[in-house]
Amino acid sequence: MAVIRPGQLERTLRDRVAGGAFFFFGDEDYLRDEAVGKVVTAYLDPATRDFNFDQPRGSDVPAETLASMIATPPMMAEHRVVVVRDAQGLSNTARTVVEAAVKAPPPGLILVIAAAIPSGSKAKFYDELKKHAVSIEFAPLSQDDAPGWVMETGRDELGVEVDPDAARALVAGMGVELGMLGAELRKLAAYVQDRKRVTLDDVRAVGGIIPRQDRWAWFDLITERRFREAIDTLPILLESGENGVGLVIGMGGQLLKVALVCAGGQGALERELKPFQKWMARRLVPVARKWTLPEVDQALAELLRTDRLLKSASLSDRQAIEELLLRMWAIGRRDGARAA
Numbered sequence: 001m002a003v004i005r006p007g008q009l010e011r012t013l014r015d016r017v018a019g020g021a022f023f024f025f026g027d028e029d030y031l032r033d034e035a036v037g038k039v040v041t042a043y044l045d046p047a048t049r050d051f052n053f054d055q056p057r058g059s060d061v062p063a064e065t066l067a068s069m070i071a072t073p074p075m076m077a078e079h080r081v082v083v084v085r086d087a088q089g090l091s092n093t094a095r096t097v098v099e100a101a102v103k104a105p106p107p108g109l110i111l112v113i114a115a116a117i118p119s120g121s122k123a124k125f126y127d128e129l130k131k132h133a134v135s136i137e138f139a140p141l142s143q144d145d146a147p148g149w150v151m152e153t154g155r156d157e158l159g160v161e162v163d164p165d166a167a168r169a170l171v172a173g174m175g176v177e178l179g180m181l182g183a184e185l186r187k188l189a190a191y192v193q194d195r196k197r198v199t200l201d202d203v204r205a206v207g208g209i210i211p212r213q214d215r216w217a218w219f220d221l222i223t224e225r226r227f228r229e230a231i232d233t234l235p236i237l238l239e240s241g242e243n244g245v246g247l248v249i250g251m252g253g254q255l256l257k258v259a260l261v262c263a264g265g266q267g268a269l270e271r272e273l274k275p276f277q278k279w280m281a282r283r284l285v286p287v288a289r290k291w292t293l294p295e296v297d298q299a300l301a302e303l304l305r306t307d308r309l310l311k312s313a314s315l316s317d318r319q320a321i322e323e324l325l326l327r328m329w330a331i332g333r334r335d336g337a338r339a340a
Helices: 006-015 029-043 046-051 063-071 092-103 124-132 146-158 164-174 178-195 200-206 215-223 227-239 244-272 280-288 293-312 317-330
Strands: 020-025 080-084 109-115 134-137
Touching (some): 006 029, 006 134, 020 029, 020 092, 020 124, 029 080, 029 178, 063 092, 092 109, 146 164, 146 178, 164 178, 178 200, 215 280, 244 280, 293 317
Parallel strands (some): 020 109, 020 134, 080 109
């Protein structure tokens, strides 16, 4: 059985009426636990929940107890749900019990196994689970993925549209801690009420921590060729904890996206963006008109030069990035003036 994407879970729950096994793995605890909750809600009757729900932890449950939980039939309901949390802590004997149940689930059993697979593990246990259960990996979201997650969660779970600038400001201020971001989103949804739209002003009003200069807004200055503003706000960005190498990597990612638009249009970019980054395409297409493909190539060459300087020369991060921005500002000005 193939590993499916997180977004396919709800459709799977709608179609899967006979029960079976689910394996949720990966290091993103918040999303993994959220998926477990969706399965429990889909299959458990609230009226008989107390009789038909067990959630042992792998490091605590003896194999015999786990086998008994799995073998117990549903009571006054169609399904019984057993959630094995922290399954990486199961003993070898308990793993054998779980494998057998995943391969041939007892009638009415919904078995959910949640685990953070240890780095470098080659245990066949996890391969067997992926082979026989509905499996989804929940990897930690990157900083670039998190604003898209905020927008999607706001729309799909809370019924509010979160403006991209508001989503980016939330992540810039709070980091990629999905539990905290989810709590802040619920506060914002309650604040905007029937307006159903969260703006940057709403984030400020609710008391969200908004940095004076966030990295995404600064990268926008680069792609929009507003180099004078980028130079002026660079010290603020560096004071907030950013470093030269990280900024070079971030600029490179943005310019590669611009290059895709220059070479193949919006469709080319959309095909390459990860799911939580698809929204960027609409934003970058107008900006890409400010660049030609040769100019992007020149800018990427300057980024590579600066990366080497940062790793080998005695220049400070500020000196190296300021020089980079001036050199990028000059691109295209030899043949005609560009906006600052």
